[in-house]
Amino acid sequence: MLISSRFGVMFFLVYLWPMEKNDSKIFGLRAILEAIEADQQIEKVYLQKDLKGGLAHQLQKVIHEKKIAFSYVPPEKLNKLSKHQNHQGAVASISPIRFVDLEQLTNQVLSAKKDPIFLVLDQISDVRNLGAILRTAECTGVDGVILPQHGSAPINADAIKTSAGAAFRIPICKVNHILDALYHLKSLDVQVVSVTEKTDRSIYELDLKPAMALVMGSENRGISNNVLKNSDQKGKLPLLGSIESLNVSVACGAVLYEAVRQRL
Numbered sequence: 001m002l003i004s005s006r007f008g009v010m011f012f013l014v015y016l017w018p019m020e021k022n023d024s025k026i027f028g029l030r031a032i033l034e035a036i037e038a039d040q041q042i043e044k045v046y047l048q049k050d051l052k053g054g055l056a057h058q059l060q061k062v063i064h065e066k067k068i069a070f071s072y073v074p075p076e077k078l079n080k081l082s083k084h085q086n087h088q089g090a091v092a093s094i095s096p097i098r099f100v101d102l103e104q105l106t107n108q109v110l111s112a113k114k115d116p117i118f119l120v121l122d123q124i125s126d127v128r129n130l131g132a133i134l135r136t137a138e139c140t141g142v143d144g145v146i147l148p149q150h151g152s153a154p155i156n157a158d159a160i161k162t163s164a165g166a167a168f169r170i171p172i173c174k175v176n177h178i179l180d181a182l183y184h185l186k187s188l189d190v191q192v193v194s195v196t197e198k199t200d201r202s203i204y205e206l207d208l209k210p211a212m213a214l215v216m217g218s219e220n221r222g223i224s225n226n227v228l229k230n231s232d233q234k235g236k237l238p239l240l241g242s243i244e245s246l247n248v249s250v251a252c253g254a255v256l257y258e259a260v261r262q263r264l
Contacts, residue, residue, distance in 0.1 A: 001179040004195075011190045018116060024094040027087040028067050029055040029080075036062055041095040043154050045070040046131035048078055048089035067176055097155055101141040102146065102173045102181055106188055109143045116143040116187060117259060120192075122178055122227055123151040123218040124248060130155065131162025133216070138166035140256040145215075147173045153257050179226055185213045186230075187238050194223050197245070203235035216252050 026035055032053070038041060047056075047061055049072045060135050081091040109116045112127055119142045124130050130153045137145055152174075153159065160167045175181040182192050193206060194215040215231065217223035225241065237246060246254075 014247060024096070025081055025091055026092040026094060027082040027085060028072060028147070029053075029059050029088045030088050032090055032092045033059055033062060035092060035094070041098050042066075042068050043093040043095040043248050044068070045090065045092045045154070046073045046078060046081060047071070047086070047122050048073065048075055049090045056089065067149055071120075085106070092153065095155060096157070096160060097167055097172065099174045100144075100171045102175055102184060105144045105173055106185065106190075110188060110211070113143065115263070116190075117141065117210060117211075117256070118144050118146060118190065118213045119252070119256075120146045120178060120181065120213050120215045121148075121152065122215055122223050123148060123221070124216065125151070125153050125218055125220070127153045127156060127159040128162045129153070129249045130218065130249065131159040131167070133252050134163040134170060134172075134222045135166045136253040136256055138170045140253075140260050142256065143168060146177050146178070147172065147174050149176050151218075162180050178224070178226070179230065182215075182227065182230055183212060186232075191232040192227075193233045193235065194228055195236065195251060196223050196228060196234055197236050198228065199224075199234040199236055201233075203237055203255055203258055206233045206235045208262075211258065214252075214255060216248055216255075219248050229260060244245070 016239050020061070026032055032045060045068055047060070048072060052058075078087045078089065117140075119133070121130070121133065124133065134145065154168055155172065173181075186192060189210040192212050192213045192215060193208065195203065198216065198257050215223055215227060237251055239246070
Protein backbone atom coordinates (compact mmCIF):
# COMPACT_ATOMS: atom_id res chain seq x y z
CA MET A 1 0.00 0.00 0.00
CA LEU A 2 1.45 3.36 -1.03
CA ILE A 3 1.01 6.17 1.47
CA SER A 4 2.65 9.50 2.26
CA SER A 5 4.90 9.91 5.25
CA ARG A 6 4.30 12.36 8.09
CA PHE A 7 8.03 12.16 8.76
CA GLY A 8 9.10 13.40 5.31
CA VAL A 9 7.93 14.16 1.80
CA MET A 10 8.81 10.83 0.28
CA PHE A 11 6.35 8.00 -0.36
CA PHE A 12 7.01 4.50 0.84
CA LEU A 13 5.46 1.07 1.07
CA VAL A 14 3.70 -0.10 4.22
CA TYR A 15 3.81 -3.85 4.42
CA LEU A 16 0.55 -5.07 5.90
CA TRP A 17 -1.01 -8.43 5.30
CA PRO A 18 -3.81 -10.42 6.90
CA MET A 19 -2.55 -13.48 8.65
CA GLU A 20 -4.60 -16.57 9.30
CA LYS A 21 -7.52 -16.22 11.69
CA ASN A 22 -7.74 -12.41 11.74
CA ASP A 23 -4.15 -11.73 12.86
CA SER A 24 -2.17 -8.88 11.21
CA LYS A 25 1.45 -7.84 11.14
CA ILE A 26 3.26 -4.80 9.80
CA PHE A 27 6.99 -4.53 9.37
CA GLY A 28 9.56 -1.88 8.63
CA LEU A 29 10.63 0.97 10.89
CA ARG A 30 8.83 3.80 9.14
CA ALA A 31 5.72 1.73 8.51
CA ILE A 32 5.37 0.98 12.22
CA LEU A 33 5.91 4.65 13.09
CA GLU A 34 3.15 5.57 10.66
CA ALA A 35 0.80 2.98 12.17
CA ILE A 36 1.38 4.37 15.67
CA GLU A 37 0.85 7.94 14.40
CA ALA A 38 -2.39 6.79 12.75
CA ASP A 39 -3.59 5.51 16.15
CA GLN A 40 -3.63 1.86 15.12
CA GLN A 41 -4.12 -0.54 18.02
CA ILE A 42 -0.61 -1.99 18.28
CA GLU A 43 -0.60 -5.19 20.30
CA LYS A 44 3.18 -5.56 20.49
CA VAL A 45 6.36 -4.50 18.71
CA TYR A 46 9.22 -6.95 18.16
CA LEU A 47 12.63 -5.29 17.76
CA GLN A 48 15.97 -6.70 16.73
CA LYS A 49 18.61 -6.49 19.41
CA ASP A 50 21.18 -3.68 19.03
CA LEU A 51 19.08 -1.89 16.42
CA LYS A 52 20.76 1.39 15.43
CA GLY A 53 20.00 4.45 13.32
CA GLY A 54 17.77 7.51 13.47
CA LEU A 55 14.51 5.75 12.63
CA ALA A 56 15.24 2.93 15.06
CA HIS A 57 15.90 5.45 17.84
CA GLN A 58 12.71 7.35 16.96
CA LEU A 59 10.61 4.18 16.99
CA GLN A 60 11.97 3.08 20.36
CA LYS A 61 11.31 6.55 21.78
CA VAL A 62 7.69 6.50 20.56
CA ILE A 63 7.17 2.99 21.91
CA HIS A 64 8.28 4.11 25.36
CA GLU A 65 6.21 7.32 25.21
CA LYS A 66 3.06 5.48 24.14
CA LYS A 67 3.77 2.62 26.58
CA ILE A 68 3.39 0.03 23.83
CA ALA A 69 4.36 -3.53 24.71
CA PHE A 70 7.61 -4.63 23.05
CA SER A 71 10.39 -7.15 23.25
CA TYR A 72 13.86 -7.56 21.80
CA VAL A 73 14.18 -10.69 19.68
CA PRO A 74 16.82 -12.30 17.43
CA PRO A 75 16.67 -11.85 13.64
CA GLU A 76 15.36 -15.40 13.21
CA LYS A 77 12.18 -14.49 15.08
CA LEU A 78 11.66 -11.39 12.93
CA ASN A 79 12.25 -13.39 9.76
CA LYS A 80 9.56 -15.83 10.80
CA LEU A 81 7.11 -13.09 11.72
CA SER A 82 7.67 -11.20 8.46
CA LYS A 83 7.83 -14.29 6.29
CA HIS A 84 11.38 -13.32 5.35
CA GLN A 85 10.41 -9.92 3.94
CA ASN A 86 12.64 -6.87 4.50
CA HIS A 87 11.58 -6.09 8.07
CA GLN A 88 14.46 -3.66 8.85
CA GLY A 89 14.69 -5.08 12.35
CA ALA A 90 11.12 -4.34 13.45
CA VAL A 91 7.77 -6.14 13.25
CA ALA A 92 4.52 -5.05 14.93
CA SER A 93 1.38 -7.00 15.64
CA ILE A 94 -1.89 -5.10 15.20
CA SER A 95 -4.72 -5.96 17.57
CA PRO A 96 -7.89 -7.14 15.81
CA ILE A 97 -9.99 -5.27 18.38
CA ARG A 98 -10.03 -1.67 19.55
CA PHE A 99 -9.46 -1.20 23.27
CA VAL A 100 -11.46 1.32 25.28
CA ASP A 101 -10.29 3.84 27.85
CA LEU A 102 -10.89 2.79 31.48
CA GLU A 103 -12.32 6.11 32.65
CA GLN A 104 -14.59 6.30 29.63
CA LEU A 105 -15.80 2.76 30.29
CA THR A 106 -16.50 3.31 33.99
CA ASN A 107 -18.29 6.61 33.31
CA GLN A 108 -20.57 4.99 30.76
CA VAL A 109 -21.27 1.84 32.74
CA LEU A 110 -21.85 3.47 36.13
CA SER A 111 -24.15 6.09 34.65
CA ALA A 112 -26.32 3.33 33.19
CA LYS A 113 -26.10 0.56 35.78
CA LYS A 114 -26.18 0.46 39.56
CA ASP A 115 -24.20 -2.71 40.30
CA PRO A 116 -21.93 -3.59 37.38
CA ILE A 117 -19.30 -6.31 37.24
CA PHE A 118 -15.83 -5.52 35.95
CA LEU A 119 -13.45 -8.41 35.39
CA VAL A 120 -9.76 -7.74 36.10
CA LEU A 121 -7.28 -10.29 34.75
CA ASP A 122 -3.91 -10.08 36.49
CA GLN A 123 -1.48 -11.37 33.83
CA ILE A 124 -3.39 -14.30 32.35
CA SER A 125 -0.75 -15.72 30.01
CA ASP A 126 -2.52 -18.41 27.96
CA VAL A 127 -4.46 -17.11 24.96
CA ARG A 128 -7.03 -19.91 25.09
CA ASN A 129 -7.68 -19.30 28.77
CA LEU A 130 -8.14 -15.64 27.93
CA GLY A 131 -10.54 -16.45 25.12
CA ALA A 132 -12.56 -18.83 27.29
CA ILE A 133 -12.77 -16.20 30.04
CA LEU A 134 -14.00 -13.57 27.58
CA ARG A 135 -16.70 -15.95 26.38
CA THR A 136 -17.93 -16.64 29.91
CA ALA A 137 -17.71 -12.93 30.78
CA GLU A 138 -19.97 -12.03 27.89
CA CYS A 139 -22.43 -14.78 28.78
CA THR A 140 -22.65 -13.64 32.42
CA GLY A 141 -23.16 -9.96 31.62
CA VAL A 142 -19.74 -8.63 32.64
CA ASP A 143 -19.62 -4.91 31.83
CA GLY A 144 -15.92 -4.65 31.00
CA VAL A 145 -12.65 -6.58 31.10
CA ILE A 146 -9.42 -4.98 32.28
CA LEU A 147 -6.01 -6.29 31.21
CA PRO A 148 -2.48 -5.09 31.97
CA GLN A 149 -0.56 -3.53 29.09
CA HIS A 150 2.40 -5.81 29.79
CA GLY A 151 2.41 -9.45 30.81
CA SER A 152 -1.01 -10.43 29.48
CA ALA A 153 -1.76 -12.91 26.73
CA PRO A 154 -2.51 -11.09 23.47
CA ILE A 155 -6.00 -10.96 22.07
CA ASN A 156 -5.03 -12.70 18.87
CA ALA A 157 -6.73 -15.06 16.47
CA ASP A 158 -6.65 -18.00 18.88
CA ALA A 159 -8.08 -15.94 21.74
CA ILE A 160 -10.85 -14.60 19.50
CA LYS A 161 -11.71 -18.06 18.19
CA THR A 162 -11.85 -19.51 21.72
CA SER A 163 -14.03 -16.59 22.81
CA ALA A 164 -16.57 -17.50 20.10
CA GLY A 165 -16.57 -13.85 19.07
CA ALA A 166 -17.12 -12.50 22.57
CA ALA A 167 -13.93 -10.43 22.22
CA PHE A 168 -15.85 -8.22 19.79
CA ARG A 169 -18.90 -7.91 22.04
CA ILE A 170 -17.49 -6.93 25.42
CA PRO A 171 -15.52 -3.74 26.22
CA ILE A 172 -11.86 -4.46 26.94
CA CYS A 173 -9.39 -2.03 28.52
CA LYS A 174 -5.62 -2.20 28.69
CA VAL A 175 -4.01 -0.35 31.59
CA ASN A 176 -0.41 0.36 32.50
CA HIS A 177 -0.83 -0.88 36.07
CA ILE A 178 -3.57 -3.12 37.46
CA LEU A 179 -3.21 -1.54 40.90
CA ASP A 180 -3.92 1.95 39.53
CA ALA A 181 -7.02 0.59 37.79
CA LEU A 182 -8.23 -0.87 41.09
CA TYR A 183 -7.64 2.44 42.89
CA HIS A 184 -9.77 4.11 40.24
CA LEU A 185 -12.55 1.56 40.63
CA LYS A 186 -12.47 1.75 44.44
CA SER A 187 -12.80 5.54 44.21
CA LEU A 188 -16.09 4.90 42.41
CA ASP A 189 -17.35 2.61 45.22
CA VAL A 190 -16.68 -0.56 43.26
CA GLN A 191 -15.58 -3.32 45.63
CA VAL A 192 -12.52 -5.38 44.69
CA VAL A 193 -13.04 -9.13 45.06
CA SER A 194 -10.03 -11.39 44.53
CA VAL A 195 -10.28 -15.10 43.90
CA THR A 196 -7.34 -16.69 45.68
CA GLU A 197 -6.41 -19.75 47.68
CA LYS A 198 -4.70 -17.41 50.20
CA THR A 199 -7.81 -17.04 52.33
CA ASP A 200 -10.00 -19.12 54.62
CA ARG A 201 -13.27 -17.78 53.19
CA SER A 202 -15.24 -19.56 50.51
CA ILE A 203 -16.44 -17.55 47.54
CA TYR A 204 -19.94 -18.63 48.57
CA GLU A 205 -19.62 -16.66 51.82
CA LEU A 206 -19.02 -13.36 49.99
CA ASP A 207 -21.60 -10.78 49.00
CA LEU A 208 -21.20 -10.46 45.23
CA LYS A 209 -24.29 -8.32 44.63
CA PRO A 210 -22.81 -4.78 44.91
CA ALA A 211 -20.74 -3.19 42.15
CA MET A 212 -17.71 -5.41 41.86
CA ALA A 213 -14.28 -5.71 40.24
CA LEU A 214 -13.57 -9.44 40.19
CA VAL A 215 -9.84 -10.20 40.05
CA MET A 216 -8.47 -13.44 38.62
CA GLY A 217 -4.75 -14.19 38.78
CA SER A 218 -2.24 -15.72 36.40
CA GLU A 219 -2.05 -19.45 35.82
CA ASN A 220 1.29 -19.84 37.61
CA ARG A 221 1.60 -17.06 40.18
CA GLY A 222 -1.98 -16.21 40.97
CA ILE A 223 -2.87 -12.66 42.01
CA SER A 224 0.03 -10.36 42.91
CA ASN A 225 0.51 -9.53 46.59
CA ASN A 226 -0.10 -5.80 46.12
CA VAL A 227 -3.45 -6.51 44.51
CA LEU A 228 -4.41 -8.91 47.30
CA LYS A 229 -3.52 -6.28 49.92
CA ASN A 230 -5.88 -3.82 48.25
CA SER A 231 -8.80 -6.23 47.91
CA ASP A 232 -12.02 -5.60 49.80
CA GLN A 233 -12.97 -9.27 49.82
CA LYS A 234 -11.08 -12.48 49.12
CA GLY A 235 -12.59 -15.87 48.47
CA LYS A 236 -11.68 -19.30 47.17
CA LEU A 237 -13.51 -22.15 45.51
CA PRO A 238 -13.70 -25.38 47.52
CA LEU A 239 -11.58 -28.20 46.10
CA LEU A 240 -12.89 -31.61 47.16
CA GLY A 241 -10.54 -33.81 45.12
CA SER A 242 -6.81 -34.40 45.25
CA ILE A 243 -5.83 -31.82 42.59
CA GLU A 244 -4.85 -28.55 44.24
CA SER A 245 -6.10 -26.02 41.71
CA LEU A 246 -8.61 -25.33 38.95
CA ASN A 247 -7.94 -24.02 35.49
CA VAL A 248 -8.30 -20.23 35.72
CA SER A 249 -11.00 -20.04 33.05
CA VAL A 250 -13.04 -22.71 34.85
CA ALA A 251 -12.60 -20.94 38.19
CA CYS A 252 -13.60 -17.63 36.65
CA GLY A 253 -16.76 -19.17 35.23
CA ALA A 254 -17.71 -20.70 38.58
CA VAL A 255 -17.33 -17.38 40.40
CA LEU A 256 -19.12 -15.33 37.76
CA TYR A 257 -22.09 -17.68 37.83
CA GLU A 258 -22.17 -17.47 41.62
CA ALA A 259 -22.46 -13.70 41.18
CA VAL A 260 -25.26 -14.26 38.68
CA ARG A 261 -27.03 -16.61 41.12
CA GLN A 262 -26.84 -14.06 43.93
CA ARG A 263 -28.15 -11.28 41.68
CA LEU A 264 -31.10 -13.20 40.18
